[in-house]
Amino acid sequence: KIAAIIISSSIIIAVWGFNFPLFEEDYWFNYITDHFNSYTEKIPQQKVYLQLDHDEYMIGSTIWYKAYVLNSKEQKPDTLSRNLYVELISPEKEIFMYRLLKLENGLGNGDFPMHDTLATGNYLIRAYTRNMKNYGKDYLFSKEIRIINPKKLYYSKEIHKKAKKIKNKSENIDLQFFPEGGVLVKDINSKLAFKAINTLGLGIDVEGKIFTKKGKEISSFKSSHSGMGIIEFTPEKELEYYAVINKPEGIKTKYQIPQSIKNGYVISINNEHEKNIKIQIKTNKKFSNDKTAKTIYLFAQSGGKIYYKSRLLFEKNEINLKIQKNNIPTGIVHFTLFDGHGKPQCERLAFVNRKDFLDINIHLNKKSYKTREKVILDINIKDKKGLPVRANVSIAVRNKTRLIDIPKNKANIISSLFLQADIQGNIEDQEYYFTDTKKAKRDLDILLLTQAWRKFNWDDILQDSIASPEFIVEKDISISGRITKYLFNISAKNASVELTFLNKFNDVYKTICDNKGRFSFDGLDYNDTLDVLLEFRSHVGRKNIMAILDEDRDIGITFSPLDGFYLDSCLVKHKVKYLPGPVEEEKDPNVPEDFKLHRQADQVVKFDEPHYSSYQSVMDALKGKVPGLSIGQNSSMIRGPKSLTLSNEPLYLVDGMVTTFDGIQSISVNDVDRVEILKGPSAAIYGSRGGNGVIAVYTKKGYYYKRGELRFKMLGYHTPKTFYVPKYDIKKGITNEKKDYRKTVYWKPNVKTDKTGKAYIEFYQSDISDEFEIVIEGISVNGKIGSFSSFYTVKKR
DSSP, X not given: OEEEEEETTTEXXXXXXXXXGGGTTOHHHHHHHHHHHXXXXXXXXXXXXXXXSOSEEETTOEEEEEEEEEETTTTEXXXXXXXXXEEEEOTTSXXXXXXXXXXXXXXXXXXXXXXXXXXBEEEEXXXXXXXXXXXXXXXXXXXXXXXXXXXOBOOOHHHHHHHHXXXXXXXXXXXXXXXXXXXXXXXXOEEEEXXXXXXXXXXXXXXXXXXXXXXXXXXXXXXXXXXXXXEEEOOOTTOOEEEEEEESTTOOOOEEOOOOBSSOEEEEEEOOSSSEEEEEEEXXXXXXXXXXXXXXXXEEEETTEEEEEEEEEOSSSEEEEEEESTTSOSEEEEEEEEETTSOEEEEEEEXXXXXXXXXXXXXXXXXXXXXXXXXXXXXXXXXXXXXXXXXXXXXXXXXXXXXXXXGGGOOOHHHXXXXXXXXXSOOTTGGGGGSXXXXXHHHHHHHHHHSOOOSSXXXXXXXXXXXXXXXXXXXXEEEEEEEEETTSOOBOTTOEEEEEETTTTOOEEEXXXXXXXXXXXXEEOOBSEEEEEEEEEOTTSOOOEEEEEOOOOOOXXXXXXXXXXXXXXXXXXXXXXXXXXXXXXXXXXXXXXXXXXXXXOSEEEEOOSGGGGGSSSHHHHHTTTSTTEEEOSSOEEESXXXXXXXXXXOEEEETTEEEOHHHHHTSOGGGEEEEEEEOGGGGGGGGGGGTTOEEEEEESSSOEEEXXXXXXXXXXXXXXXXXXXXOOOGGGOSTTSOOOOOSEEEEEEEEEOOTTSEEEEEEEOOSOOEEEEEEEEEEETTSOEEEEEEEEEEEOO
């Protein structure tokens, strides 16, 4: 198959397939290709989407979700990763609940219960595979939802002050400019995109003008959609420019235009044609007879797979070419221009829409319904050619009315996987960019000029050797770590390690450490949360060693819930008490519990201040903070000696396990959450062992490093609940039955169409009279995705 590349300056190059034999001898051409392919093999690109049953939840309800994980390169359900992490994040950016889903061919489902300890506010649902963390927090799936509790507002006084400050300010606007390709080059005309956002991070439409540093007006601009727009701009030699906003009025800020460079390249793309992408490459460089200086390389990749590459030569200062779209799949295609020395110079994103999504249609047995009436729904799914498709879809039926809308949440499986998943920053109203209008297509192109793309860095790819990823692909649950000499960071090679599950399974696994003290138990497959015991011995059978489990680095959370603060305040009817968090957190089985017999301690020392990290040991940090506690070099004592012959030391506990003074001293201060001190009657529950008092240390992880053994709780795979679908017999009447105020009347995460592309479901309405929305999303066996939404009316009986 021959792809024709049309180049100005009377140059025509024929490229055979993707082998490019004409340039087989070119070093940088092959170097970039080989290193890119090696990099994406080591760190495969994956995308995640969660379909939720709703986006607004009252306490007492449940968040239901279906997970779709795609292999970006193949654009098919992912089969690499088995584990998916799903988190519910509070308005104060703390992970409140989390689940580990077991993926089957890239699919999984789960739920979060909404207990009354949750408070009103904007929350974040986040989902990712471990491998996806290699690309950073901005490329994990996230969706903002609202939880409503009429009696609790989940914001601290600090957040209240910030929100109030935002509200009381005039409309501050952040205006940024983005040259096409990344840079402005002197005397070369190029596109200059811009984006204006308000204090809440939302796009705001603006009009303005551009001036030279001396105040000469040279251009005007006006946004097209969500504060974004584009102008043509030619920077002159050594001139600086700034912009001012005329509308909205009252903005006095001067916004700097990016400084131009003296010499460089500009890449410009015209993506309006249905069958091809027009590319123009300009430079102001002066060429000699050096062939390398005239050489550039153009690569186009999507999802970690190269779909176009070419070596080009400048005869003049401009090259024009066309690239056919028929070999590029639906999604964002990333163009990178390299100079003759293999250094990246320009980048540009474009969107290819092959319109090859699933065609989903439904048929209802009625046009409108009464409350508690039975609904019968027939589903029919076809491909782009009109042929029936076997697909796995999730279906949610929910009421339309929201107490508070979240406008920036309009997204579906198509916009999320093919647009949001591949670029940084939140995209408002994602679905708009897939409407079939010329304006929407132009606005999508402007969006791609203003949104950053940094899933990888070319400098990392072009290194002589590509580093191994920090976060590897997980195919199962594993427990790994390192055995070291007690109190010393020296590896204990060839130590024996035994893993025991203390729950009903009582399964036991054994292994031997390598020469670096490393051990690993792989292939574990357990549900829910389990108590685990690790026992380890040196190669001569001694216990004077300890285990340090592997833990992932925290990559942070991107979440700004402040814009919902005042809307939330309106929902709370009584006088608001600003809480630092829920009064009582849900007893999440995935979170380690406190291992203790006592209830109330006489004193609690929290290790939550930064200065605690400066202490050499836990006992050193307690000096002077606990009345009556004397701390020596190798022992401690509470309230003076009680015996001349017996031990006067208190009982030492770490996460409920008995230890020694040395055992506590071996714990890193950074691992400690708090220390509880018990004296006299408070320690009586520990019997004679607590006669001298108790010093109970609780670690942040919920487990403790002890000589020869380590106990902790292992997060297993989440066991999803089943959505309850009531059956009402309308003929018998409903007067004596409890009212049904379910906002989601139907949820089923796994509905499979047969070979004719059809499926059938039925359910009953609740007592809510409203418009109801049917949302169907899913994927076919060959990786084609689809989304469908339709409304019907429910009236009171």
